Amino acid sequence: MKYDNIKEYIYEELLSKVEKPGRYIGTEWNSVHKNPEEVDIRFAFCFPDVYEVGMSHLGMKILYHLLNNQKDIFCERVFAPWPDMEEEMRKSGIKLFGLESRDFIDSFDFVGFTLQYEMSYTNIVNMLDLAGIPLRSGERNEGHPFIVAGGPCAFNPEPLYDIIDFFMLGEGEEQLLEVMEHYRRWKSSRGTRDEFLKTAASVRGVYVPKYYSVEYNKDLTIKEIKAICEDIPAKIRKRVIKNLKGSYFPDKIVVPFIDIVHDRIMLEIFRGCTRGCRFCQAGMIYRPVREREIEELVEIADKLIESSGYEEISLSSLSTGDFSNLNELVKRLVSKYQSSRIGLSFPSLRIDSFSLKLIREVQKVRKSGLTFAPEAGTQRMRNVINKGVDEEDLINSVGAAFDTGYSKVKLYFMIGLPTETMEDIQGIAGLAFKVVDRYYQVPKEKRGKGLNVTVSASSFVPKPFTPFQWEPQDSIDTLMDKQRYLQKAIKKKQITFNWHDPYVSYMEAVFARGDRKLCDVLIKAWELGCKFDGWDQYFNFNAWMQAFKETGVDLDFYAARRRELDEILPWDHIDVGVTKKYLRSEYKKSLKGELTRDCRAACTGCGINLLQEGGVCK
Amino acid sequence: MIGIRLKFTKGSEVKYISHLDLMRVFQRALRRASIPISYSSGFNPHQEISFAAPLSLGVTSNAEYVDLKLTEPMDVREIRRRLNNSLPEGIRILAGIEMGGNHKSAMSVVSHSRYSIEIYIENLSYCELKSKIEAFTAQKDIRIMKKQPKKGFELKETDIKPLIVSMKLAGSKEGKHTIDCLLLSGSRGNLKPELLMEAFKEFTGYDIQKIKINREQVYAEKNGKLVDLLEYEGFQA
Numbered sequence: 001m002k003y004d005n006i007k008e009y010i011y012e013e014l015l016s017k018v019e020k021p022g023r024y025i026g027t028e029w030n031s032v033h034k035n036p037e038e039v040d041i042r043f044a045f046c047f048p049d050v051y052e053v054g055m056s057h058l059g060m061k062i063l064y065h066l067l068n069n070q071k072d073i074f075c076e077r078v079f080a081p082w083p084d085m086e087e088e089m090r091k092s093g094i095k096l097f098g099l100e101s102r103d104f105i106d107s108f109d110f111v112g113f114t115l116q117y118e119m120s121y122t123n124i125v126n127m128l129d130l131a132g133i134p135l136r137s138g139e140r141n142e143g144h145p146f147i148v149a150g151g152p153c154a155f156n157p158e159p160l161y162d163i164i165d166f167f168m169l170g171e172g173e174e175q176l177l178e179v180m181e182h183y184r185r186w187k188s189s190r191g192t193r194d195e196f197l198k199t200a201a202s203v204r205g206v207y208v209p210k211y212y213s214v215e216y217n218k219d220l221t222i223k224e225i226k227a228i229c230e231d232i233p234a235k236i237r238k239r240v241i242k243n244l245k246g247s248y249f250p251d252k253i254v255v256p257f258i259d260i261v262h263d264r265i266m267l268e269i270f271r272g273c274t275r276g277c278r279f280c281q282a283g284m285i286y287r288p289v290r291e292r293e294i295e296e297l298v299e300i301a302d303k304l305i306e307s308s309g310y311e312e313i314s315l316s317s318l319s320t321g322d323f324s325n326l327n328e329l330v331k332r333l334v335s336k337y338q339s340s341r342i343g344l345s346f347p348s349l350r351i352d353s354f355s356l357k358l359i360r361e362v363q364k365v366r367k368s369g370l371t372f373a374p375e376a377g378t379q380r381m382r383n384v385i386n387k388g389v390d391e392e393d394l395i396n397s398v399g400a401a402f403d404t405g406y407s408k409v410k411l412y413f414m415i416g417l418p419t420e421t422m423e424d425i426q427g428i429a430g431l432a433f434k435v436v437d438r439y440y441q442v443p444k445e446k447r448g449k450g451l452n453v454t455v456s457a458s459s460f461v462p463k464p465f466t467p468f469q470w471e472p473q474d475s476i477d478t479l480m481d482k483q484r485y486l487q488k489a490i491k492k493k494q495i496t497f498n499w500h501d502p503y504v505s506y507m508e509a510v511f512a513r514g515d516r517k518l519c520d521v522l523i524k525a526w527e528l529g530c531k532f533d534g535w536d537q538y539f540n541f542n543a544w545m546q547a548f549k550e551t552g553v554d555l556d557f558y559a560a561r562r563r564e565l566d567e568i569l570p571w572d573h574i575d576v577g578v579t580k581k582y583l584r585s586e587y588k589k590s591l592k593g594e595l596t597r598d599c600r601a602a603c604t605g606c607g608i609n610l611l612q613e614g615g616v617c618k
Numbered sequence: 619m620i621g622i623r624l625k626f627t628k629g630s631e632v633k634y635i636s637h638l639d640l641m642r643v644f645q646r647a648l649r650r651a652s653i654p655i656s657y658s659s660g661f662n663p664h665q666e667i668s669f670a671a672p673l674s675l676g677v678t679s680n681a682e683y684v685d686l687k688l689t690e691p692m693d694v695r696e697i698r699r700r701l702n703n704s705l706p707e708g709i710r711i712l713a714g715i716e717m718g719g720n721h722k723s724a725m726s727v728v729s730h731s732r733y734s735i736e737i738y739i740e741n742l743s744y745c746e747l748k749s750k751i752e753a754f755t756a757q758k759d760i761r762i763m764k765k766q767p768k769k770g771f772e773l774k775e776t777d778i779k780p781l782i783v784s785m786k787l788a789g790s791k792e793g794k795h796t797i798d799c800l801l802l803s804g805s806r807g808n809l810k811p812e813l814l815m816e817a818f819k820e821f822t823g824y825d826i827q828k829i830k831i832n833r834e835q836v837y838a839e840k841n842g843k844l845v846d847l848l849e850y851e852g853f854q855a
Contacts, residue, residue: 011630012828016676021634029646029706255646257635257706309646309704340649341657 007102010094018085022258023051026099029255030307032068032075033100040072040187041180044098044105044145046113048123049534051079055254056262058316059151060114063172065250073180076100077254078111080123083532086130096131106132109183111145113164115153118511119504119534121160124149125526128163135523137165137210142193148179154207155238155285156464156571159511159518161209166197168205169574170238171271173248175205201232205239208232212573214516220557222515222568237575237611238285244271244292249300252307264312264345265304269297269329273318274600277375278386278590279414281463282318284578287608288617289322289600294329301333305342312343320346322600347371370401373412376420377427383593384419386586391431399438407448409435415482416460416474416505419591425482428457429489436494455490456498457483459505463512464571465578467586470563473509476502503541507533509559515570518558521551579607619656620688621717622697623724625848628679631708637672643706644684651700656687670724670847671731671803671836674810679833683724683847685717717851724847727838728804730783733811735797736830744790751797754821755785762817778817781809803836 003009015021027033036042045064047054054060060077067075076098081089089095095104105111111133113124125135128147134140137147149160150168157167168175179200186196201208211232215223227234241247249268256263272289273282292300301313313333315323323329333344374394376382382389398409413428432455439451459479462468474482479502490497511518525547532538548555563569565584572580582605589596596604603609609617628640635643645665648655657663670683686697694714701711739747754760760782763773783800790796801809811831819826837844 012830015634021675022636022639025631025634027631027707029643257632257639257643259639259642306650309649311645311649341663 006094009092010097010102014085014088014092014094017088018082020082020258022256023079023082024085024099025257026077026102028257029309030252031077031100031254032065034068034074036074036101036103039074041070041074041110041183042098042103042108043067043073043075043110043112044078044108045075046078046105046111046124046127047116048080048113048120048127049116049532050082051256052258052260054079055256055260057114057116058266058268059172061253061266062248062250063176064254065252066173066176066248067180070177070180072184074101076105078105078127080120080127080532081130083538086126089130096127104131106145108145109187111147113147113149113151115149115151115160117534118153118159118508119539121511121522122526122530122533124160125163125523126531129526136162138162140165140193146183146193146196152282152285153512155281155574155576156513157207157209157574158214158516158570159514159522161516162519163523165193165208166200167207167209168239169207169236170205170576171241172239173241175203175239178203179206198231204237207236207574214570221563222570222572225568225570225573235573235575238577240288240577240612241271241290242612244290245296249292251300251303253304255308255310262314263310264314265301265308265310266314266316267297267301267304268292268316269320269323270317274322274598275319275388276386276586276596276599276604276606278384278467278586279375279417279460279463281466284465284583284606285576286318287577287606291324294325294332297329298332298336302336305337305340311341312345313337314345314347316347370398370406370408371410371412372398374431375412375414376417376424377413377429377431378424380593381417381420381424381427383595384590385417386590386596388595388598391434394431395434395438398435399441402439402442402447405446405448407439407450408452408454410454410456411435413455413457414460415457415486415499416479418460418468418471420474420482422482422485425486426489428455428486432490432495433492436492439494451494452496453494454496454498457486458500459502461505461509461512464569465576465583467583467590469513469569469583470565470567470587472560472562473506475560476506479505501536501539504533504539506555506559507541507544510555511558513570514558517551517553521547521553524551575611577606577608577611582606619719620691621719621721622686622688622694622714623717623721623848623851624684624686624694624698624701624714625712625846626682626684626705627708627710627712628673628677628682629708629710630678632706633676633678633708636675637669640669641667643709647701647704647706647709648686651697651704653686653697653700654688654690654692656689668723668725671728673833674812674831677811677831677833680712681833681835681846683836685724691716713848715848715851721851726805727847727850728836729802729806729839730800730837730844731803731833732798732800732835732837734788734832734834735799735811735815736828736832737795737797737815738793738827739795739824740793742790742793742795742824744787744795747790747795748787750822750824751785751787751818754818755782757821760817760821762813762820764813778809778814781807782814785814798834 064075067073097104128135147165149164150172154167182199197208200206211228213228214225217223270291272287274289277283375387435453462471462473483499487497525544528543528547530543656666666687668685673679694716698711698714759777760779761775761777764776765771766774781802785799788796788798838847838850840850
């Protein structure tokens with residue numbers, strides 16, 4: 001070959017052969033480029049999915065710029081190469097590289113993965129292999145990077161315990177920099193890997209799996225989890241930023257060349273959620289609620305618009321309608337940006353807090369579709385999951401939207417919820433029909449054209465740190481029965497029905513509440529060719545079955561088993577602030593259909609206020 | 619409404635971004651640069667910008683053109699300065715003009731493109747390749763199978779000979795050869811240089827490696843002469 005170096009070869013030869021080379025360019029607007037000779041720490045921030053998905057993720061944007069703001073750190077982005085690119089790389093012996101420098105990441109100081117969903121785990125294994133880094137922590141030596149992981153799935157880190165050197169639990173902004181500070185000192189002292197991991201473990205939020213042992217009972221449940229050394233904390237407490245005021249938010253973000261899933265400014269208006277929906281892991285693990293002040297938000301929005309050139313801002317949070325002064329914020333943003341045609345969008349509005357006034361404000365700029373999440377079809381079911389909305393709320397807000405000219409709405413539901421019956425499934429269809437009827441109540445000349453109601457029914461996956469963590473998941477057959485029933489019941493030309501592959505949801509349920517034994521299964525599944533499991537065209541259920549068979553692990557033990565309330569769960573050594581006692585009480589209430597109020601009004605005693613010295617709620 | 623035509627490069631850094639991506643790059647750069655761009659009316663207003671002739675993925679260029687409509691006057695040099703501060707590496711505004719009210723769009727006047735094609739063929743002399751190119755272009759017709767995007771990529775036999783104005787070997791050095799060609803471009807006939815090279819590969823049976831294509835110039839026909847798209851409407855600023 002006639003290329004001067006490997007970087008040129010990657011750019012000229014490899015990229016000319018793949019379907020979407022734009023994924024691997026690395027010189028996007030606002031991407032950060034540093035001279036590797038002039039930095040001390042090189043960090044590969046890895047998102048174990050394709051570029052378009054990873055680049056849509058807010059956490060990565062924040063931490064990328066946070067790290068690069070440190071003069072001596074060069075953080076680069078790495079995404080899972082799409083299989084066509086992987087094939088070309090393997091064929092020509094090109095290892096996984098950082099997008100910015102095109103240097104191989106096996107020579108970096110850190111390789112960090114963000115764990116957003118369980119079905120990306122095989123991609124982590126594949127990326128390590130592609131990087132030429134030993135898959136298991138114990139096989140790595142002083143010449144290898146440290147493999148670190150964070151993100152929501154890290155709250156049950158056990159299925160990855162032998163792959164990841166250490167986890168960072170909770171919000172990353174502060175602990176990441178603290179870990180980097182320890183690393184600086186360790187690196188100049190030329191210590192052993194163990195010496196670094198020991199000091200890292202002293203940072204609150206850091207979990208080093210190898211310093212904990214797990215013992216099992218005969219029935220395969222856990223007997224005991226304990227720290228094996230004295231100076232290691234028995235429980236790992238998640239990190240939270242106490243106050244968002246003045247906390248780090250980047251004033252520029254990378255603007256991709258190619259179209260990505262969420263191609264807009266994400267303005268994080270608050271963290272946490274007080275609603276307490278019982279199926280929702282995010283609602284529990286991201287507590288407590290902390291808002292950013294309007295002045296600061298407008299200032300951040302200003303800087304981001306100027307530096308990115310984006311034409312849309314999405315007000316991002318777990319439940320945007322709950323922001324204390326949403327009307328004021330929206331008004332300020334709309335009046336400021338209307339003339340420059342910058343649109344606003346709300347990714348997560350609850351139907352009860354969605355006011356007509358707000359719709360009108362936003363509509364001044366542009367009309368996009370609206371999404372509502374009633375989650376369940378009957379009031380009984382919604383009470384079980386503590387989704388404190390009723391049918392009237394939904395019809396009123398959908399109606400308000402139709403009255404102002406909207407004609408496209410999406411409705412999100414779950415099937416397979418605890419205690420669910422076919423009556424609840426029928427209720428989903430009933431609710432969708434009522435939405436259609438409400439549209440036709442708007443006079444013909446006033447309503448938007450072309451009604452389209454999309455009903456999306458995902459399969460419920462019980463998650464750790466939720467009141468449903470003890471519950472079995474519906475079997476694949478039951479889920480399919482429910483899907484078929486709903487599909488029939490909902491047939492109407494104005495309604496589009498979407499559902500999830502129940503085989504994927506089953507696997508997700510296995511890993512969500514998995515223990516250490518799943519680590520071998522994961523590596524075996526990868527050996528059998530599993531990767532991109534979140535993508536229909538690559539998900540290979542048979543290969544997964546084979547992996548479980550060969551490792552002698554039973555899937556139903558994890559997905560379909562009802563746990564005793566006093567069972568030691570694989571994540572019991574992790575403290576997210578919300579106590580097991582509270583989750584138990586919520587679980588019992590759910591079975592009785594009893595509601596728990598929004599804790600903005602008054603504390604419901606979840607335990608988060610005791611997580612940190614001085615308290616964190618308000 | 620003020621019409622502006624800009625000439626810009628699409629360098630190696632951005633050669634892998636598609637026509638649609640390039641559109642987005644400009645839309646955002648125009649916002650970052652606070653250029654008073656005009657918006658179309660309608661349900662979903664969009665910026666009034668349009669490009670002359672799309673480039674294939676992987677091809678670089680010294681001569682791309684974009685037409686903008688502005689809501690208020692702005693000096694072309696100021697537009698150029700601001701955009702060059704707001705565009706990613708590889709895209710540089712070279713020059714621009716303000717156009718009169720009745721101008722034709724860049725897209726509609728494009729007639730020809732000149733390309734420089736760099737290739738590697740081992741153990742082949744300048745003279746050998748030169749005579750092969752001459753033999754290639756001297757054929758009565760040059761038939762190739764062309765994909766038809768509008769008909770589900772169905773293949774259709776086409777004669778590309780009328781689309782080649784000239785094809786010449788400009789130089790050879792250590793296995794690296796540079797070919798210059800002038801091809802029809804635009805709505806009255808269009809030949810992509812990659813397709814030309816495919817036909818040449820088939821004709822010669824050569825093992826051609828590392829094809830690098832650069833568009834050197836895009837022309838419009840004015841009074842029987844080929845002129846730069848900027849000259850077509852007036853004088854360069």
